[in-house]
Amino acid sequence: MGYYPTPKTVVERIRSYIGFPDDNVNLLDPCCGEGLALKKLKGDAKATTYGIELDQHRAKRAKKNLDHVIRGSYEDARISNGAFACLYLNPPYDWDSVNAGERKEKTFLKSTVKYLQPAGLMVYLIPQERLNDDVAKILSYRIEKFNVFRFPDEEYETFGQIVLFGTKKQEAALDDDEYERLRAIPGRALPEIPYLDEPIYKLPPSGPVQLFRSSLIDEEELERELESSILWKKMIENAEATDGYMGRPPLPLHRGHIGLLLANGCLDGVVADGPDKHIVRGKVEKVSSKFEEYEGNTLVEREVESYKVSIKVLKRDGDILTLM
Secondary structure, eight states: OOOOOOOHHHHHHHHTTEEOOSSOEEEEETTOTTSHHHHHHHTTSSEEEEEEESSHHHHHHHHHHSSEEEESOGGGEEEOTTOEEEEEEOOOSSBOSSSTTOBHHHHHHHHHGGGEEEEEEEEEEEEGGGOOHHHHHHHHHHEEEEEEEEOOHHHHHHHOEEEEEEEEOSSOOOOHHHHHHHHTGGGSOOOBOOOOSSOSEEOOOOOOOOOEEESSOOHHHHHHHHHTOHHHHHHHHHHOOSSSOOOOOSSOOOHHHHHHHHHTTTTOEEESOGGGOEEEEEEEEEEEEEEEEEETTEEEEEEEEEEEEEEEEEETTSOEEEOO
16 A cells, blocks of 8 residues: 555654654644654654554554544545644655546645644655655745755665655745755755754644544444443433334235335245245345536536335245346
8 A cells, every 4th residue: 555654763863853842732644554653753742643544454553652543544534724733744655546647745745735834844755756846846835944865775775765854834935946956856866864963843832633533434433432422322222122023013014015124124034935935135225327417508417316126036946036
């Protein structure tokens, strides 16, 4: 999945560039893996860590290392803009399947820089060759006060990765000089990132993050919430069946009732005896259909969802009949 965690030694060097205030700061890693890099970056500072991870197993581990974790993609996340003092961005090294012809290094950058607060620090880790004209333009438009280094020799050998530091501008504006300097980086020999005795980037204090959640339902989180819900427990108690006997209906069922029972599976199973013995299975499926129509001079494509009832019968001789 294009996941390449930052080596521990590199994170330690990055940490030496960052100064933390006495007040709380919010740190965000939108592709956090197991959360180890952001956890080490925080250290013993007063900070709240937030991560997003697509892989289920890595997200589960990240929840043990970070304060808040969304399991899913950043596209499905709902996050407060301008709420984070530091954006730690180590995007997947791959082509984007949604935006054809774009690399994920670029799509992650342009989609997540909005979460960084003014004067907040961006730490951007990508292969050196991926800092192309488009990436350089985005950076020089939104970020300033750059420092760019390569990974130490042993780590640099594999993917040619670099670390770019920069702070978010108060107002977005293209800096032509920085643009030219950044777009030349793929062809330059960069110095190895050193350890610093004193940090050169001090993070601004952060306010509370008002919104940090996924638009998708996390089944594990939902299960935990339900376990602690008094209302849910009460509903289960009231809905609990005392035995398996449903009782005889007060009035005979007409054909419409039988059709509904068949459709929702209440009558599934073996029916009749002897030569007429057969198995019934009913189900309801959601289907989508598309059609086009003109509204004035504009051709509009519409999609309509409907429900299709399917009732099948398996006969003794193996024949399958579809009733609906």
